[in-house]
Amino acid sequence: MKQTSNAFLDTARGNLADQRLREHMNGLGITIPLGRAMAMEELGNFEVLRSHLRDIKDHTLNNLDYYLGRYEENVIQRGGQVHWASDASELNDIVAGICQRIEARQVAKGKSMVTEETALTAHLQALGLEVTETDLGEYIIQLADEPPSHIVGPAFHKTPEQIRELFLEHHQLGERSLETPTEMVQEARDILRDKFLNADVGIIGANALVAEDGRSMLVTNEGNGDLGANLPRVAIVCTTIDKVLPRAEDATALLRLLARSAIALPVSAYTSFYTGPRRDEDLDGPEEFHVVLLDNRRTEILGSKYQDMLRCMRCAACLNHCPVYIGAGGHAYGWVYPGPMGSVLTPLLTSLEESSLLPEACTSCGRCAEVCPAEIPLPDLLRDLRAESVQSGLTPWRWRWAMRLHAWLAKRPGLYHFTTGMAIKLMHRMGRKNGFFSKLPVAPGWSSVRELPAPQGGTFMQQWKARSKSDG
Amino acid sequence: MHSSNKPNRQFTEPPENPSVALLVTCIADLFRPSVAFASLQLLEQAGCEVTVPEQQTCCGQPAYNTGDYRSGRAIARQVIETFADYNFVVAPSGSCAGMMHQHYPALFEDDGEWRGRARDLASRSWEVTSFLTEVMQFKPDLSNASGKYTYHDSCAGLRELGIKEQPRQLLKASRGIDIQELNQTEVCCGFGGTFCAKMPDISEKMVDDKLDNALASGADTLLGGDLGCLLNLAGRAKRRNLDLDVRHVVEVIAGADQHPAIGERET
Numbered sequence: 001m002k003q004t005s006n007a008f009l010d011t012a013r014g015n016l017a018d019q020r021l022r023e024h025m026n027g028l029g030i031t032i033p034l035g036r037a038m039a040m041e042e043l044g045n046f047e048v049l050r051s052h053l054r055d056i057k058d059h060t061l062n063n064l065d066y067y068l069g070r071y072e073e074n075v076i077q078r079g080g081q082v083h084w085a086s087d088a089s090e091l092n093d094i095v096a097g098i099c100q101r102i103e104a105r106q107v108a109k110g111k112s113m114v115t116e117e118t119a120l121t122a123h124l125q126a127l128g129l130e131v132t133e134t135d136l137g138e139y140i141i142q143l144a145d146e147p148p149s150h151i152v153g154p155a156f157h158k159t160p161e162q163i164r165e166l167f168l169e170h171h172q173l174g175e176r177s178l179e180t181p182t183e184m185v186q187e188a189r190d191i192l193r194d195k196f197l198n199a200d201v202g203i204i205g206a207n208a209l210v211a212e213d214g215r216s217m218l219v220t221n222e223g224n225g226d227l228g229a230n231l232p233r234v235a236i237v238c239t240t241i242d243k244v245l246p247r248a249e250d251a252t253a254l255l256r257l258l259a260r261s262a263i264a265l266p267v268s269a270y271t272s273f274y275t276g277p278r279r280d281e282d283l284d285g286p287e288e289f290h291v292v293l294l295d296n297r298r299t300e301i302l303g304s305k306y307q308d309m310l311r312c313m314r315c316a317a318c319l320n321h322c323p324v325y326i327g328a329g330g331h332a333y334g335w336v337y338p339g340p341m342g343s344v345l346t347p348l349l350t351s352l353e354e355s356s357l358l359p360e361a362c363t364s365c366g367r368c369a370e371v372c373p374a375e376i377p378l379p380d381l382l383r384d385l386r387a388e389s390v391q392s393g394l395t396p397w398r399w400r401w402a403m404r405l406h407a408w409l410a411k412r413p414g415l416y417h418f419t420t421g422m423a424i425k426l427m428h429r430m431g432r433k434n435g436f437f438s439k440l441p442v443a444p445g446w447s448s449v450r451e452l453p454a455p456q457g458g459t460f461m462q463q464w465k466a467r468s469k470s471d472g
Numbered sequence: 473m474h475s476s477n478k479p480n481r482q483f484t485e486p487p488e489n490p491s492v493a494l495l496v497t498c499i500a501d502l503f504r505p506s507v508a509f510a511s512l513q514l515l516e517q518a519g520c521e522v523t524v525p526e527q528q529t530c531c532g533q534p535a536y537n538t539g540d541y542r543s544g545r546a547i548a549r550q551v552i553e554t555f556a557d558y559n560f561v562v563a564p565s566g567s568c569a570g571m572m573h574q575h576y577p578a579l580f581e582d583d584g585e586w587r588g589r590a591r592d593l594a595s596r597s598w599e600v601t602s603f604l605t606e607v608m609q610f611k612p613d614l615s616n617a618s619g620k621y622t623y624h625d626s627c628a629g630l631r632e633l634g635i636k637e638q639p640r641q642l643l644k645a646s647r648g649i650d651i652q653e654l655n656q657t658e659v660c661c662g663f664g665g666t667f668c669a670k671m672p673d674i675s676e677k678m679v680d681d682k683l684d685n686a687l688a689s690g691a692d693t694l695l696g697g698d699l700g701c702l703l704n705l706a707g708r709a710k711r712r713n714l715d716l717d718v719r720h721v722v723e724v725i726a727g728a729d730q731h732p733a734i735g736e737r738e739t
Contacts, residue, residue: 013673026681030656305473323660327677361671363664363678364537365627380474380578386539387473395539399666403535407543410529411550417529424502435737436710445669449676450707453503453735460496460505464524 001119001147005334005346005355015329022327024159029326035264036317036371042266046373049257054375056250057311061302067211067244068293074214078276080289088118091294095120095203095236096127098290104129104200108228110220111135112205113151113314114294115238116336117349120203132195134224136188143170149330151337152262152316157329160184192224202228202286204274206239207258207313208251209291215275216291217251219258219268226272235286237274240294242310248273254313257373261315297349306381309344311374316341318368318378324361333358340368340378347385356394359385421462428455473541473578481595486609492520493555495563495572495597498530499699500720504734507699510726511564511600518610520560527554531568536575537665548576552589560607561593564600564722565698566629572597574632599629600722601638601697611645612725618648621724622691624682624705626698627660639697639721649724652689656681663704679708686716693717693733695724706734 004011015021040046060067072082085091091114099107107129109121121131121142133142137154141147143166148154155163164178167187178184196202204225206216216237218225229235245251259268278285301310319325319339330338335355337345343358359382368378389395390403409416431437431454440447457463492515500507508524515522532547551572555561563569573594580586604610621643629635643649662668662678682705686694694709694716696702706718717733732738 009671009673012671016673016677022677323662323678323681324671324674327674359539360667361674363627363660363662363667363675365660365664366631367627367658367660370631377474383537383539384473386537387541388539390539390541399538399670400540403538403540403543406530407532407535407540407547410532410547413527413529413550417526420502432738435732436707436735438711443669445672446707448672449711450668450679450704451710451735453703453706453710455503456505456731458505460501460508461524461526463505464508465526 001116001336003335003350003354005350005358007334008328008332008357008361011332011334012328015332016327020159021157021329025157025326025329028156029320029323032264032320033371036261036320039260039264039266043256043260046257049253050373050375053253053257053373054311056245056253057374060245060250061242061307061310064241064244064302067246068241070211071209071214071244074211075276075291078214079279080214080276080291083290083292085292085294085296087296088294091115091118091238091292092120092123094292095238096124098234098236098288099124099129099201100127102200102234102288104234106195106199107131107201107203108134108196108199108232109138110202110204110218110225110228111138111154112203112238113148113336114205114240115203116148117296118294120238132192132199134192134195134228135220136185136222139188139192140166143167147331147336149338150316150319151314151341157331196227196231199228199232201234201236202230202232203236203238204229206237206243208254209239209244210248210251210273211244212247215248215273217271217273219255219271221263221269223270226270229272229274230284230286233286234288235274235277235290237291238294239291240296240298242298258313258315261317261371261373301348305384306344306348308376309341309348309381311376312341312345313374314341315373317371317373321367321371323365323367324363328361333361340382341376344378344381344385352385352388352392352394356389359383359389417459417461421459424455424459428457431455473581481606483607486519486607487559489519489521490559491557492522492560492562493558494522494524495528495531495551495555495561495568496524497563497565497568497699499703500564503703504699504720506728506731507564507720507722510720510722510728511562513726513728514600514604514610514612514722515562517612518604518608520608523558525554531563531571533567533571534665536571536579541579545579548579548590549586552576552586552593555593555596556589559596560603561597562600562603563597564720565700566599566626566633566635567698567700569597569599570628570632599633599635599697601642601725602633602635605638605641610642612642614643614646614649614725614727616648617646617724617727619693619724620650620652620691621693621695622652622654622686622689623657623721624654624661624686624694624696624701625657626696626701629697630658635697639695642725643695643721652691654682654689655685661701661705663701665700668704675704676708679704680712683709683712683714683716687714693719695719695721697721702734710735
């Protein structure tokens with residue numbers, strides 16, 4: 001996937017100018033947080049549960065080699081195969097190799113941000129395979145030929161009307177009204193059902209991997225994961241090494257927070273545990289069961305000051321609660337993961353050079369950290385990334401120098417009060433008539449959208465000094 | 473760099489004549505001295521011995537949030553020294569108080585020499601409305617005050633210091649004061665320090681949402697506890713020619729609202 005993160009401001013400006021998108025996103029930015037707050041209130045002990053989950057994830061990450069080893073042993077024991085992919089192209093080659101070995105022609109693919117990270121679909125299509133996205137949201141944006149704008153709802157940015165237009169354009173089914181979401185869902189279901197039945201390979205993701213028994217856990221709202229993993233001859237789970245948890249009990253601890261954080265419901269419609277290929281006594285299931293575990297620089301994050309980010313369970317609560325995300329829109333982030341979690345992950349998984357604007361796309365309002373079920377200190381991690389930008393010279397020079405000059409002056413109180421006293425007196429005199437300034441040459445970004453209120457009079461420190469003198 | 477959790481400091485009895493240093497905050501010093509005078513007045517009325525240390529300039533937040541930790545630390549060390557000898561340090565700003573309370577300890581986490589001093593200052597740092605209500609159990613005399621207000625919960629105060637009821641509690645000392653709550657009151661106004669100048673388009677959308685909610689509340693005046701947010705809100709309201717006054721909450725609580733509202737001309 002071509003990265004366009006450095007065009008963040010331009011894409012965001014375009015999204016903001018799209019009135020329909022803006023209203024749509026505003027609505028979601030209000031209703032989803034409300035729903036989540038209600039779901040958490042019903043649950044009652046969010047803080048306790050998330051601390052518990054944080055501890056489990058930290059423990060697992062600190063012993064990652066051990067738990068991954070156990071997971072692999074258990075998958076093999078159940079008749080499955082585990083493949084290790086150090087980067088995106090290795091994952092793509094492994095999956096393509098399996099498809100080619102069994103002479104597959106059609107692939108039914110479930111929702112997986114990991115395969116977005118590796119651009120697997122494009123890779124398989126280039127080899128002549130027909131790949132169908134079977135998650136409804138992914139299917140919609142596959143028709144629209146767009147990347148996901150949200151990690152849980154890939155078509156988050158699409159209005160029902162736009163989806164209707166897409167279906168009418170791409171499904172040659174003659175005259176029909178297709179006005180209600182129910183009709184649209186039924187139509188997609190009919191089309192996708194055939195894809196499942198004809199697929200040679202099913203690809204799914206995972207929300208957790210259970211080390212103690214080799215199961216992989218997946219939540220979906222449409223059940224497409226179960227069809228994709230059970231109907232085709234071969235099932236492939238594509239996921240990353242940070243998804244492993246010690247016990248099944250730990251996966252259920254995650255479940256208690258996942259759906260509530262993601263979609264404001266106690267559970268998603270389907271929660272499935274996959275145990276491997278079909279056994280003799282099973283009625284259905286795949287002949288072959290593969291798990292591809294991607295690293296893609298996660299081992300570099302492990303042990304670094306950004307390790308907390310590996311606790312992320314991809315619930316998207318931080319996106320839904322981020323006013324910058326709601327305003328800018330998911331595509332502005334220009335890679336796979338948008339919003340606060342994306343602004344941390346993108347520089348770490350690609351490079352800070354290609355994404356240095358993303359850590360700046362944050363007002364430090366702290367709403368993301370407040371709702372994060374894995375207790376990831378997102379604003380702190382974003383600030384740390386900004387610190388790296390400062391150190392490596394990626395921050396524009398005028399901001400670096402402005403900060404240094406300000407600090408230099410702030411450390412010299414006598415000089416600071418003298419110079420600010422003079423400047424403020426002058427500004428007060430100039431601004432008194434209007435009460436504000438419309439142009440601010442030193443910070444054009446401020447005055448492009450707002451006035452600068454004029455200072456009230458002399459500085460407080462000047463007035464205080466004068467008053468103390470006359471009192472004393 | 474990880475900041476700690478919300479403070480949990482409880483006072484059963486208000487301390488007697490505590491020595492309080494006022495951290496004026498750079499924005500109040502430069503743009504809105506009436507906020508610092510109002511804070512001083514309220515602290516004195518509450519029975520504090522208030523000092524304004526002359527060596528103070530800024531808390532270092534602009535540098536810190538930009539990611540210039542070196543400059544942030546240099547300024548923080550100066551603040552720690554300047555405010556070393558007082559029972560309490562009080563600021564008319566949740567974000568400056570939050571900087572001292574939450575972020576100074578994080579800045580000196582790995583510095584054996586300064587860690588203890590940073591934590592000590594953190595334990596003594598308060599935002600003014602929270603200090604007046606929680607520590608001093610102060611009830612202002614607002615018998616003549618009236619008006620239709622709405623209140624913006626600034627992010628740092630709200631999430632770093634748990635400031636929500638404190639300013640409202642002080643305002644409710646007057647029966648004439650009517651508080652119309654904002655829709656989406658806990659959503660950021662789009663200021664975010666340098667964010668508003670670095671990403672003006674997104675900031676504009678956020679501040680407009682906030683102002684639209686303020687207008688819809690039916691209030692004449694939008695109050696808040698952080699001048700950064702308030703300059704942003706007043707500046708944008710002026711650009712849009714909105715009929716809405718913007719003020720710091722302490723001006724109303726101290727009865728010092730004879731000054732023109734933020735961004736209004738002198739009459």
